[in-house]
Amino acid sequence: MKDFRKSAKQIEEMYNKLEAKQRAENYMSLKDGYKENKDTHYDNSNGSLYLFAEQNELNAYEFDIIKRIVRCRKKGQFQEDLQKTVRVIELYLKEYNIVDIK
Secondary structure (H helix, E strand, O other), X not given: OOOOOXXXXXXXXXXXXXXXXXXXXXXXXXXXXXXXXXXXXXXXXXXXXXXXXXXXXXXXXXXXXXXXXXXXXXXXXXXXXXXXXXXXXXXXXXXXXXXXXX
């Protein structure tokens, strides 16, 4: 007999995926009505990073790292943004105990 119970972690993962999908759908419906975009580094004419993250099931760290790399040249703070990206990668590695960051 199959056990139909799900662990709390599985339920949380399902909820997070659903929530991300809903946020992406809300964003897509809102962006059509948004006329003026003053921040050129937020140009989503080639697609939304949020939708990309949802479709690829990225966690918060992965999304933040990709977002910073994609946008670093557009904002005019290239070096500062890449340094922040390195710090986020170090936090990600440390959080998941992948490597001992000194």
